[in-house]
Amino acid sequence: MAQFSAEKLAKVNEIIARYPQGKQKSALIPVLHIAQEEFGGWLSAETMDYVASILKIEPIEVYEVATFYSMYNLKPVGKYVFEVCQTGPCMLNGSDDIIEYIKSKLGIKVGETTADGLFTLKTVECLGACGYAPMMQIGKHYREHLTKQKVDAIIDECERNAVTNN
């Protein structure tokens, strides 16, 4: 059964305590972030049920939020998740080409993960960095003004880091 480590549980309780009694549901979004980080980068039904039990809300209330936001993964993902923005300004600056290039380079479709478990490709809506279009988010970092050459360099960098961190 999913269970937070003592350290993560303390963090979760600290977040819940920021809200008035009975309003612990307000902590749902940050608690889901912690859960996703703690349980392998994605939210299983079991994890979402666990979060619901901690916040004393119905599981459906957790599912509604987790399925609405693209930052939550509802199935296992790779070590590096490429979230490529496909909204207007990024599209006008070539995000379609970037997405196609990543697909062909990694041999996966949007929503898929490479067989080696390193990369997942997602498309997302505006990430608020339109002035740096086309762009994508990888973990906590934005990669901007993407070109095919930059994508090559980013993939190389991730592969190198994956080897170093193993």
Ligand code: FES
């Ligand atoms: S349209 Fe891509 S960051 Fe806003």
